[in-house]
Amino acid sequence: MCLIMEDDDDGVVLVSPSNFSMVEDGIYRSGFPQPENFGFLKTLNLRSIIYLCPEPYPEENLKFLEANNIKLFQFGIEGKTDPPTPMPKDTVLDALKVLVDVRNHPILIHCKRGKHRTGCLVGCLRKVQSWCLSSVLEEYQKNAGLKWRQRDLKFIETFDIVSLRQCLLSIMYRYHGYGFKRRRLLNEEENVQKLKPQAAKV
């Protein structure tokens, strides 16, 4: 009946990674996880991590992933600001494809501080979810704090999600056949009949 909680009789406290928050059921975001965060991460039962920096993953983190059977998806996006490197659209699109695949959930997205690269990826996800632009940008800014960047907002605004939608539809068709849309409609009709058996018989 109640939320499952850790029993703190043994005095264990959970240290979340910096800038941690929940994005959706089975999707989390944060700054770079440190070994002190591993206990916290275990409670999320992660299946995968999307890591958005080009630097190699630290040995200690790799060991944690191996011990907990967590798959690492690395998309090396430069974080340098001098000179500023533009966010690579194709790489973000590839990361999005991994992110929306529920076979990879629960999943944690992180870069270094969980602000810019992570913020752009989550912003693009929100566009796919039909969030209006001001809602998307408010969430980006809340997580970036005083470090928010105008060029990230522009990247999110101009990011084209049509190619992702096409990719998603092609996956649906591959798994469900080209009658997918029609079948979904038929299922809905069946449900209506189940809900209203008397009306259906008339």
Add this chain to the structure above:
Amino acid sequence: MCLIMEDDDDGVVLVSPSNFSMVEDGIYRSGFPQPENFGFLKTLNLRSIIYLCPEPYPEENLKFLEANNIKLFQFGIEGKTDPPTPMPKDTVLDALKVLVDVRNHPILIHCKRGKHRTGCLVGCLRKVQSWCLSSVLEEYQKNAGLKWRQRDLKFIETFDIVSLRQCLLSIMYRYHGYGFKRRRLLNEEENVQKLKPQAAKV
């Protein structure tokens, strides 16, 4: 296989309430929802709302709740800052009891701006979940932004969760009998046997 998404062929965009974020599976937080946010709120399939202000709920919002079968739990906490009113511990405790009861989920917590009253309630929930204090305060500050208040941090730090834990245990006992802890252990043993049928027969 993929996240369920709204089909935006009809151009509908979803406007989240101000300062919206997800707290846990089935728990959301935000500022005061406006009519323009009702479409967004529908996608959350809410069962309840915890409203933390003393002011009556607007007629338009009440109609939305009724039409969508959403239960309202109101805990009138004063938000005045001149003079500052202390956060009432008993009221926060009562709200916490509603919040951790999964029969009320999915649930949205909101006050006016989703910063102070909502931030204190979520902070207390995190303590119940054994989050360390610095993680709790980081989350509070991220959502309060520049408006964060020292006295809220002090309230969260000194909030005593022992009485809530006692209440939760009494609920567990009421629903599961006093053999609850022992039965849970037995269930775990049974699961081990199911996983290792050969070993169990030896």
